[in-house]
Every structure is written in structure tokens, then in C-alpha cells.
Amino acid sequence: MSGEDIAEVAELDRETGSSWAILHFDQHLTAPCSFHFVVRHKLDRTLCGFICGQLVGLEAEIHKILVAKPYRRRSVATTLMRHTLKFLTDQKATSCFLELRATNPAAKCLYSNFNFRTVARRKKYYTAPPEDAIIMKLEAW
Numbered sequence: 001m002s003g004e005d006i007a008e009v010a011e012l013d014r015e016t017g018s019s020w021a022i023l024h025f026d027q028h029l030t031a032p033c034s035f036h037f038v039v040r041h042k043l044d045r046t047l048c049g050f051i052c053g054q055l056v057g058l059e060a061e062i063h064k065i066l067v068a069k070p071y072r073r074r075s076v077a078t079t080l081m082r083h084t085l086k087f088l089t090d091q092k093a094t095s096c097f098l099e100l101r102a103t104n105p106a107a108k109c110l111y112s113n114f115n116f117r118t119v120a121r122r123k124k125y126y127t128a129p130p131e132d133a134i135i136m137k138l139e140a141w
Contacts, residue, residue, distance in 0.1 A: 001029060001036035001050060008047045012068055028052055037083055039076050051080040060088050062098040077110050085114065085141060095139045102132040111136050
């Protein structure tokens with residue numbers, strides 16, 4: 001992800017009802033511990049999806065992974081996860097955390113396929129609508 005991607009990334013994020021502002025993406029891009037990747041269509045360069053997170057010491061956290069609706073179920077999220085885990089391996093990370101809505105079985109399936117395991121549940125963590133968050137962790141992949 002580069003500064004040139006920020007406006008499109010923020011627009012995709014808004015389309016899905018998320019809450020990050022363009023300034024948040026801009027700050028994330030320049031933060032020293034952050035990582036961020038995009039997938040673009042190889043023919044027309046359309047933004048297909050993105051992932052953002054941070055690596056502090058040997059511990060990583062994925063903050064956001066999002067795939068545009070027309071590209072869902074086309075391995076975009078899998079590609080983003082593979083690339084991210086390769087990057088984290090190269091950085092010597094030993095664990096990676098993420099959270100998801102309890103009512104998102106597709107995301108839970110994706111993360112489980114990469115051997116993330118549920119380690120906690122945060123009751124009523126999300127609002128609009130209120131629901132629990134599931135915390136997942138991957139260790140020593």
C-alpha cells in the first residue's frame with residue numbers, strides 16, 4: 001500500500017460500513033511498526049482488497065482485512081493472508097492476533113484455515129449492531 005492507494009482504500013472501507021477515516025489510513029501508512037498490503041486486479045488495476053496491521057517486537061496484530069464485494073470468494077483474502085504471514089515470517093514474528101465479529105463465519109473459516117485459534121471472546125465489543133468479538137491467535141507458523 002502506498003499513499004496513492006489511501007483514497008481508494010478509505011472509500012472501500014466506507015462502502016462496507018467500517019469506521020476508519022482517511023486520516024487513520026494515512027497515519028497507519030506512516031507508522032513505523034505498521035504493515036499494509038493491497039491486491040489489485042492485474043488487468044485494470046482495480047483495488048480488490050487490502051490488509052493492515054502492526055508488528056511490535058515479535059508479536060503482530062491484524063487490524064483490518066477487507067475484500068471488495070465483486071472479488072469475494074476469489075482467493076483475494078487468502079492471497080492477502082499468505083503474503084502477510086510470509087512478511088511476518090521474514091520479520092521473525094512468533095505470534096499474530098486478530099479479532100472478528102462473532103457473526104462472521106466466513107472470516108472465522110478463513111482464519112481457521114491458516115491455523116488461527118480462538119483464544120478469547122469480548123462480550124458486546126462491537127456496536128451497530130452490538131455483538132461479541134472473537135479474538136484469534138496464530139503461533140509459530
